Amino acid sequence: MEIFTLQFWLSVGAIILMDLSLGGDNAVVIAMASNRLPEKERKKAILIGTIGAVGLRMALTAVAVWLLTIPYLQVLGGILLIPIAIHLLAPGDEDPHIEASDNLWTAVKTIILADFLMSIDNILSVAGAANGDFLLVVFGLMVSIPIIVMGSQLIGKVLDRFPFLMYAGAAMIGWTSGTMFLHDKVLGPVITAAFGSWIETGLPAFLALAVCVLGYLKSHRK
Template identity: 40%
Template sequence: GMAVAGLAPNERGKIIFYGILAATLLRIMFAAVAVQLLSIIGLTLAGGLLLLWVSWKMWRELRAHAKADGQAEDADTGKPAPKSKREAITQIVMADVSMSLDNVLAVAGAARDHPYILAFGLVLSIALMAMASKLIARLLDRYHWIAYIGLLIIFYVALRMIWDGGFQVYDVVGGNK
């Protein structure tokens, strides 16, 4: 929702579809190797760092939009120029890689030896994402401050992944000899 909020309203549906398609493919790929992923030391840390980078990019975008509210970049509408489709898709895919990895690892950790629970959890997360994306984008158009709450949540998830992944690496590298 945050990634498509800067797009023209008539472009959002198509970009959300591409984002959901990418998230679905990523989750399927990650789920195919979920058990092996759980044993890779540092993967959670790397995903957290990637998500932290996504947070930084979103922060910069929010600040640019806030600044542009006073200085219109688009002379016809008086609004900031919309972001490109490529920028939105890139932002969605980067967030998807990190959050899909985290989501699959969490579901795989909970499901362990029950593949039907893994499949149900992944399908549910994709369905919720598909239903909520357009609603969130509309809410962000109306209430810009909600974007900062979303950013804080993404930032928190990134820090949590870095924290957990850091301890995981520390335990292997030298913490528990």
């Protein structure tokens, strides 16, 4: 697609809006993962983690059509999101790789891992909007990055003041996990056929509640 055409810039605008609307939940996770770092380290973790996550997202977008052919990909992503949500509510647990931490590189790894898992739907949506034009994807992401980074820093400050909102963030991750099960190309239709249309909200709501309860119990155990 020619970059000096109206169609190109309309497509860029559509992808930017999609990145921002789909990236809101990622900004919350970035803020949660870096929430226990000192201010200076937090900004560094958000910047490095976001750059790493976006680089991985670009690479995956380039093979998005192939990703669609992998059975149970979204199921796997949904399963892996559940322990991430729980560990973000219960720092200092036995697994040092997916918890909110006061260590810079642990926070960076959490940001990249969580962003990757939560972005599978986003990647496929953006790839579809770009009609296979990788330049459009890159351009849209480059414009979206600073907005998501600034949003993450703002959310981090809100979490400092109201730490109980971490549960809202964890619930959002649990909800995303449930939607990924339902969007899986193989398992999604099977679940919907077996349980009916109510499962489309019932499963995400159940997982949102479950991660909050498990995170609370883990954080308060002796």
